[in-house]
Amino acid sequence: MNWDQLFFLRHEILLSLLIVFELVADLSDSSARQSLVNTTIVLFAGLTVAGFIPLANEASLFGGMYASDDLRILLKNILNVSTLVFLLQSAGWLNQSQNSYKTGSFYLLLFSTLLGMYLMICAGDFIMLYLGLELATIPLTLLAAYDHNLRRSAEAGIKLLMSSAVSSAVMLFGLSLMYGIYGSLHFSEMSQQGAMGGSLGVLALTFFIAGLGFKLSLVPFHLWTADVYEGSPLPVTMYFSVVSKGAALFTLMLVLYRVFGQFTGVWSLLSYALAVLTMLIGNLFALRQKNLKRFMAFSSITQAGFMMLGFVNPEALGMNTIIYFMLIYSFSNLAVFGVLSIIHNRYGKEQIEDLNGFYKTNPGLSLILLLALFSLAGIPPVAGFFGKFFLFTAAASRGLYFLVLIAVLNATISLYYYLLVVKAMFINPNDQPLPAVTLTGAERLALVLCVLGIVVIGFMSSIYGYIQTVVG
Amino acid sequence: MNPLLYLLIIPGLTVAGITLVKDMKQVRLVAAVGMSLQLLWSFVLLYWFYQLRAAGHTEEMLFVSSTTWYEAFNIQYKFGVDGVSMAMILLTSIVTFAGIFASWQVAVLTREFFISLIILAGGVFGFFISLDLFTMFLFYEVAVIPMYLLIGIWGSGPKEYSAMKLTLMLMGGSALLMVGLLGIYFNSAPDGGPLTFDLTEIARIHIPRDAQLFFFPFTFVGFGILGALFPFHTWSPDGHASAPTAVSMLHAGVLMKLGGYGCFRVAMYLMPEAAHELAWIFLILTTISVVYGAFGAIWQKDLKYINAYSSVSHCGLVLFALLMMNETATTGAILQMISHGLMTALFFALIGMIYGRTHTRMIHEMGGLMKVIPFLSVVYVIAGLASLGLPGLSGFVAEMTIFVGSFQHTDTFHRVATLVAASSIVITAVYILRVVGVLLLGPVKNEHFHELKDALWFEKLSGVTLVVSIAAIGLAPLWLSNLIREPLGQMLHHLIN
Numbered sequence: 001m002n003w004d005q006l007f008f009l010r011h012e013i014l015l016s017l018l019i020v021f022e023l024v025a026d027l028s029d030s031s032a033r034q035s036l037v038n039t040t041i042v043l044f045a046g047l048t049v050a051g052f053i054p055l056a057n058e059a060s061l062f063g064g065m066y067a068s069d070d071l072r073i074l075l076k077n078i079l080n081v082s083t084l085v086f087l088l089q090s091a092g093w094l095n096q097s098q099n100s101y102k103t104g105s106f107y108l109l110l111f112s113t114l115l116g117m118y119l120m121i122c123a124g125d126f127i128m129l130y131l132g133l134e135l136a137t138i139p140l141t142l143l144a145a146y147d148h149n150l151r152r153s154a155e156a157g158i159k160l161l162m163s164s165a166v167s168s169a170v171m172l173f174g175l176s177l178m179y180g181i182y183g184s185l186h187f188s189e190m191s192q193q194g195a196m197g198g199s200l201g202v203l204a205l206t207f208f209i210a211g212l213g214f215k216l217s218l219v220p221f222h223l224w225t226a227d228v229y230e231g232s233p234l235p236v237t238m239y240f241s242v243v244s245k246g247a248a249l250f251t252l253m254l255v256l257y258r259v260f261g262q263f264t265g266v267w268s269l270l271s272y273a274l275a276v277l278t279m280l281i282g283n284l285f286a287l288r289q290k291n292l293k294r295f296m297a298f299s300s301i302t303q304a305g306f307m308m309l310g311f312v313n314p315e316a317l318g319m320n321t322i323i324y325f326m327l328i329y330s331f332s333n334l335a336v337f338g339v340l341s342i343i344h345n346r347y348g349k350e351q352i353e354d355l356n357g358f359y360k361t362n363p364g365l366s367l368i369l370l371l372a373l374f375s376l377a378g379i380p381p382v383a384g385f386f387g388k389f390f391l392f393t394a395a396a397s398r399g400l401y402f403l404v405l406i407a408v409l410n411a412t413i414s415l416y417y418y419l420l421v422v423k424a425m426f427i428n429p430n431d432q433p434l435p436a437v438t439l440t441g442a443e444r445l446a447l448v449l450c451v452l453g454i455v456v457i458g459f460m461s462s463i464y465g466y467i468q469t470v471v472g
Numbered sequence: 473m474n475p476l477l478y479l480l481i482i483p484g485l486t487v488a489g490i491t492l493v494k495d496m497k498q499v500r501l502v503a504a505v506g507m508s509l510q511l512l513w514s515f516v517l518l519y520w521f522y523q524l525r526a527a528g529h530t531e532e533m534l535f536v537s538s539t540t541w542y543e544a545f546n547i548q549y550k551f552g553v554d555g556v557s558m559a560m561i562l563l564t565s566i567v568t569f570a571g572i573f574a575s576w577q578v579a580v581l582t583r584e585f586f587i588s589l590i591i592l593a594g595g596v597f598g599f600f601i602s603l604d605l606f607t608m609f610l611f612y613e614v615a616v617i618p619m620y621l622l623i624g625i626w627g628s629g630p631k632e633y634s635a636m637k638l639t640l641m642l643m644g645g646s647a648l649l650m651v652g653l654l655g656i657y658f659n660s661a662p663d664g665g666p667l668t669f670d671l672t673e674i675a676r677i678h679i680p681r682d683a684q685l686f687f688f689p690f691t692f693v694g695f696g697i698l699g700a701l702f703p704f705h706t707w708s709p710d711g712h713a714s715a716p717t718a719v720s721m722l723h724a725g726v727l728m729k730l731g732g733y734g735c736f737r738v739a740m741y742l743m744p745e746a747a748h749e750l751a752w753i754f755l756i757l758t759t760i761s762v763v764y765g766a767f768g769a770i771w772q773k774d775l776k777y778i779n780a781y782s783s784v785s786h787c788g789l790v791l792f793a794l795l796m797m798n799e800t801a802t803t804g805a806i807l808q809m810i811s812h813g814l815m816t817a818l819f820f821a822l823i824g825m826i827y828g829r830t831h832t833r834m835i836h837e838m839g840g841l842m843k844v845i846p847f848l849s850v851v852y853v854i855a856g857l858a859s860l861g862l863p864g865l866s867g868f869v870a871e872m873t874i875f876v877g878s879f880q881h882t883d884t885f886h887r888v889a890t891l892v893a894a895s896s897i898v899i900t901a902v903y904i905l906r907v908v909g910v911l912l913l914g915p916v917k918n919e920h921f922h923e924l925k926d927a928l929w930f931e932k933l934s935g936v937t938l939v940v941s942i943a944a945i946g947l948a949p950l951w952l953s954n955l956i957r958e959p960l961g962q963m964l965h966h967l968i969n
Binding site for chain 2: 399
């Protein structure tokens with residue numbers, strides 16, 4: 001192995017060093033731990049920046065187990081940026097007294113999952129992908145159960161563990177069928193061999209998609225989502241809905257487009273069905289939610305349904321729009337959760353009705369939430385509109401206008417419940433709205449980043465252009 | 473820089489200015505200055521437009537500029553105007569100007585009110601100057617969404633219900649529209665070559681007939697919902713009745729016109745074959761709109777509901793005339809858009825002012841207002857007369873042209889539709905005169921009405937602006953019809969052949 005090749009692994013190596021750092025820091029005395037949050041954020045910001053340094057990226061390491069190219073680097077960078085915003089937003093929560101003693105372990109677990117996600121994205125082989133997936137999942141269950149003295153948090157952890165185990169099993173079953181068909185689990189070898197195995201191959205592919213469908217919370221694999229989102233601490237919910245979902249989406253995308261190019265008929269049809277089901281069921285359940293975390297759970301299920309629209313187009317356009325949409329979705333969702341976690345940290349409130357009259361006392365936060373919700377609903381001029389429009393374009397370019405119609409009608413339905421939150425903040429009367437909030441520097445920075453993302457990405461066509469060049 | 477862009481920059485700067493100033497008085501001052509500048513600039517553009525035409529610039533669109541935005545989808549910022557859109561811009565700036573003064577006394581969240589109102593107006597301006605379907609659609613949604621907050625926060629009555637109903641129905645319309653637009657886009661290069669959202673480019677090519685037949689209903693209904701096409705008009709009475717004054721004015725006066733404009737400029741112009749084949753369906757629907765709206769207005773007791781149903785009727789007439797597809801009728805349609813826009817804005821402004829004094833909108837609770845608030849009452853009568861088509865005011869010019877145009881079709885179907893629609897003139901007279909009789913004439917019903925004060929300066933300004941515009945069209949319609957005749961001729965040529 002050539003030592004230069006270590007540069008290809010720069011994300012993984014830096015993150016591993018960070019994990020070791022957290023492990024050591026966690027051993028130190030409590031006074032040092034106070035500044036751990038800030039140190040970690042700074043270090044991770046360094047890592048994020050380092051990820052953007054343009055170096056030669058095309059490589060295949062460890063006998064093809066690990067692959068790196070511009071696209072994968074971009075995907076990891078998107079995850080990094082989301083994680084950075086997440087770290088800024090969760091800082092307040094970690095500094096609270098009842099959590100500070102376990103800050104180190106929180107970061108340790110968190111970065112382990114991120115490392116797992118890197119490996120999922122950079123896998124050149126299904127074994128590697130599976131290892132990454134497990135690394136990304138098991139620490140996540142611990143994070144879900146992080147408020148272990150709360151019953152619902154512990155319950156969320158167990159639920160996530162059980163359902164992840166089932167989904168892993170389903171996926172492994174699919175993978176073992178594939179091994180039986182192809183005699184190999186190497187991506188490059190599999191994609192060269194073309195469609196094999198007839199209906200058995202289709203079955204294997206379906207199991208694989210189902211396995212990742214759990215992570216993406218596509219209907220009908222979504223049943224764990226609402227409970228886990230509600231039970232987990234709010235920052236962890238945020239991580240689930242943005243980073244973890246993003247990694248699963250990117251992995252699914254890379255595998256389907258790059259490895260199973262010969263099965264496009266099968267998986268674009270499956271995506272069609274999954275998209276319709278997911279959008280519809282997610283919407284219908286979101287309509288009635290009163291709890292903001294459950295609300296966001298169903299909202300993010302619906303958004304996953306929209307993402308599946310991109311998959312019905314097996315050409316590069318599909319990939320472009322999926323990545324672009326995920327990027328915008330990340331910023332929008334992070335902004336929503338950012339505001340929610342600010343409220344939750346201060347007042348412990350998480351019902352929609354708690355937001356009544358919020359605009360009176362906190363106009364700035366209300367406007368940010370408004371923008372973010374409009375972005376999720378796909379209302380111009382914020383970025384969500386562009387993301388959705390292009391996804392619909394990807395579906396329409398295959399002539400699937402009926403699917404587009406279902407999707408846009410679903411977008412209209414989703415507007416209804418996003419407007420309910422807007423209504424609570426701006427219209428509903430309340431004599432005692434939540435008092436005004438003073439933001440910490442980290443929260444402010446995080447919100448500024450999110451708003452920038454929501455407002456700017458749509459108008460900067462160069463961002464889409466860059467994704468397009470990278471996808472090739 | 474393209475002079476049209478100032479129509480977006482001025483509202484943008486006004487909004488920025490409003491966020492900077494301190495109290496309510498300064499906010500409305502900034503808004504008034506901004507929208508006066510906007511009005512002024514529209515007139516400058518109109519004059520400029522005439523000059524260019526007189527100097528022999530015969531291109532379809534003037535002030536055209538285009539910059540590539542999303543290269544991958546061939547989306548451009550492309551702006552330009554012809555006579556029709558010029559007329560709509562003028563209408564929008566007059567109504568916005570009047571709307572600002574009609575909402576001079578908004579006391580709750582003044583800043584937010586004016587910001588939302590100006591964003592709404594900005595969206596409409598953006599829509600009328602866009603020549604790219606994508607940007608057009610973008611501005612369409614920008615114009616619709618502030619409506620939710622405007623009605624929900626500053627509205628009256630069942631405002632939350634109305635706001636949600638209006639927003640969802642209009643967004644449902646834009647959902648259909650999106651399918652239609654994507655359909656047009658992917659059929660915009662039947663012989664290969666790059667796909668385009670460019671309106672003028674697409675007009676030059678021929679979209680395959682099957683595609684036209686499939687996508688025309690989506691596009692037409694999508695815009696038609698905003699134009700209160702029966703049976704998708706139900707958002708309109710509730711929405712208008714609950715909205716605050718200026719929002720009703722802008723919405724009925726301008727935003728509903730955006731629907732008619734879109735139906736013509738996008739649906740019919742780009743898909744002429746389908747327009748011919750399917751016109752009969754929509755002609756039946758619009759005829760129903762016209763008559764149903766008029767009858768609906770008769771039954772109402774609330775002034776705003778009366779005017780909202782009357783808007784359904786009049787906007788139905790716009791679509792009705794467009795679907796007649798001959799030069800006289802379509803000219804009438806555009807005139808009706810302008811005329812109704814001004815008239816209905818005036819109505820809503822007056823209703824708002826009367827409501828601000830009497831605190832009721834129920835006609836049977838009022839009476840004899842002519843004695844206590846003569847200025848407002850006289851203006852109300854003028855608006856009413858314009859609405860029922862009295863010669864000398866804009867309504868007459870518009871309706872006359874429409875019915876003369878539609879009578880040029882000699883077949884039974886068109887004749888019957890024309891006769892049925894024309895009957896709405898009589899019904900309109902009934903409900904207008906009834907309201908004038910009950911509301912303004914007769915004895916003063918309520919003692920406390922004697923203490924009412926007549927219009928204040930800003931109310932007079934708002935009312936007079938609109939009355940002058942209505943009279944200007946009524947007395948000298950030629951400057952306007954000449955402005956719109958030429959582009960309509962070109963579009964109809966395309967539509968008929």
